[in-house]
Amino acid sequence: MDMSSSAPAIETAGLTKRFGDLTAVDRIDLSIREGEVFALLGPNGAGKTTFISMLCTLVRPSAGTARVAGRDIVSEGLAVRRNIGIVFQEPSVDDLLTGRENLQLHSMLYGVPRREIPGRIDRMLATVGLGERADDRVRAYSGGMRRRLEIARGLIHEPRILFLDEPTLGLDPASRQAVWGYIRDLRRRAGTTIILTTHYMEEADSLSERVAIIDRGRIVELGTPDELKRKVGGDLVRLRCGVGPEAFSGLDYVKEAVREDGGLRLTVADAPRHLKALLDRCPEVEEVQVRRVTLEDVFLKFTGRQMRDEEGGADSIFQRIAVSHNRR
């Protein structure tokens, strides 16, 4: 509302959250531009959700400060909440209400003008593919449908800053593509600043302008997806072509060439561009494999560990749903 265009959408300084002995978020300094799509990439338990919960004023920091839309998250919580929307990782839609009722109540809570509410609800339900099930109780929805309803709800009041906590967890590939498309569209059309957490590499890679790799509560690396991949060194090229590693010495784009499994393993900067030059040095080509560097490799390099446990994440969401059924 009263944010100049030069001010960052989000700025944190030494933001920390401790739960007893556990430091879930450990002195994070971060600045996110207005209109940026920013991904927090890390395994479960890395502190992503706690970090954005603090930014959304749901959890009070143990130390440090943060400003969201220019407002302090502790002393100006209400002003922060006026500017944000959030799609939670765990379902928070009311299962005794219908999809339409959930959106209706949300719009009223967020002060969407009465006259606009029905039109927006229909548009959002169509966007997430729930138009036909709008008047069924959420109790009868599948896990994927609930997530799509959550997403519709987080977007319906058109927030300036949108938090998406694992937005596509538990979605089938088609729904995932639809959600990605909507996120891109939202950014382009409305200039919404989007902060998403994910442990899907391809999600961070294809959506975001910058990625922060977060592990054990700290940001271990920050940059554009390309910058991060470049830091790993390059793509992997496996060759079986009747020459030794010495054939590729002196090429500045070949970082490394070693023998492996009766063939060669080369680390190459921008392999697609140099592949032809590489093959020209081989008298005969039996086998070629090119694997482009992924954020997975980046993660492995900077944390020394594999991203893991996608299944665990998917399980927990369904367990939550099961519990919520038995609540009342």
Next chain:
Amino acid sequence: MPIDFEAVYALLLREIKIYFREKERIIAIMVSPLLFLFVVGRGLSGHSPVPGYTYQQFIFPGILCMIVLFTSITYGLYIIWDKRLDFLKEVLVAPISRSTLFFGKALGGTVGATLEALILLIIGAAFILPVGALQFVGAAALGALFSFLLVNIGLGLGARMNSMEGFGLVMSFLTWPMFFFGGALFDLSGAGPWLRLASYLDPFTYCVDLMRWVLLGWGAFPAGLDLAAVLLCTAGTAAWGIVSFGGLQQTR
């Protein structure tokens, strides 16, 4: 903290919709007051201190207050569940003040408890204690007022507690004692000094007494004193509840 009435209305609407979709709960809550009325009230055939009324009729106003007490406190404590199961997050990140959230929840609980009281009032009017139209309206209005007072206590406690074990503690150490010391089943003037002291400190006592004034035309204290005590407690618990909501955070 400003109150956003549109948002209060939205929260209230949600509670009412959910209330009517959980019919089992409406029925379940009626069971123990009906047991008291028809088993204790008739089976014990105690002595009625009010001339012209049976013991069953004498305890009816107190049992009417009982259903309000239990429904209201239970409703308020449900917020502990909501905190743990992420349902509350949605309203905690909404751009509404904590006092707006508090009033929305409190009014939602008040409507639910008042409806329960109405059902019991109709059963009572049919089988136990005939009431005039004015008495009926008066009793319903008091039910709503008491419910608001008691929901405030439940919500305030619920906001401060993090585990469902607290639920049982509150029921054992607060709700039941409030009910028994409130004199719903006996006449205070015949009680011993310690029991009387406990009753004077119990806000529920004044609820029961005021309800007796409306339904029986009889009470242990002046009706004005009852009303003053109830209003004072309502203001106090509302203020305390809002403060409790100010500290509300997501728990894990």
